[in-house]
Amino acid sequence: QKEVEQNSGPLSVPEGAIASLNCTYSDRGSQSFFWYRQYSGKSPELIMSIYSNGDKEDGRFTAQLNKASQYVSLLIRDSQPSDSATYLCAVNRPGGSYIPTFGRGTSLIVHP
């Protein structure tokens, strides 16, 4: 079992819709979770971090964490064509090493 799993997609949504991206992780002791956006040919860019169970909102983005189910998600409201990118889920190992393990990413396509 991979440490961080994401559906590779692509996930295709119409402009203005809500895009829902999901991630599961295997290490129950993990405490820190991040979502990165990566445009084609570019490096990853941090968009959200979440540390506690529940929801965290930042503009059009909402991160959701459920540690009991070992599940992290990212919702993008009012999706725009400029949101088309690969979204990477990263989970820090437990124990304070601050080393993130990345999933393979989900490709999101927002069509006009």
Added chain:
Amino acid sequence: DTGVSQNPRHKITKRGQNVTFRCDPISEHNRLYWYRQTLGQGPEFLTYFQNEAQLEKSRLLSDRFSAERPKGSFSTLEIQRTEQGDSAMYLCASSLPGGDYGYTFGSGTRLTVV
């Protein structure tokens, strides 16, 4: 300070040659990471520095790979006797001390081994 800087942006080398990449992190970031990314995959951890100390190196990393961070500032990643399987994007990231704040990536160095 404009972020994490990586040089060169692109490197084409012949199989068997040695290559060296450089990363200049954000100045107040004491943690520095090297990752490798191939097409369709997420970044794969290579090694991690806190200040000048190399605290962890991936078990998957060949002995042909070595990294340094003298004086806790910039870092170099060297690959000796390159192989075609080393072709990838090599990413450097840095982060602030004291907590889990997420990581700022550089633009990466794309290595092609021919």
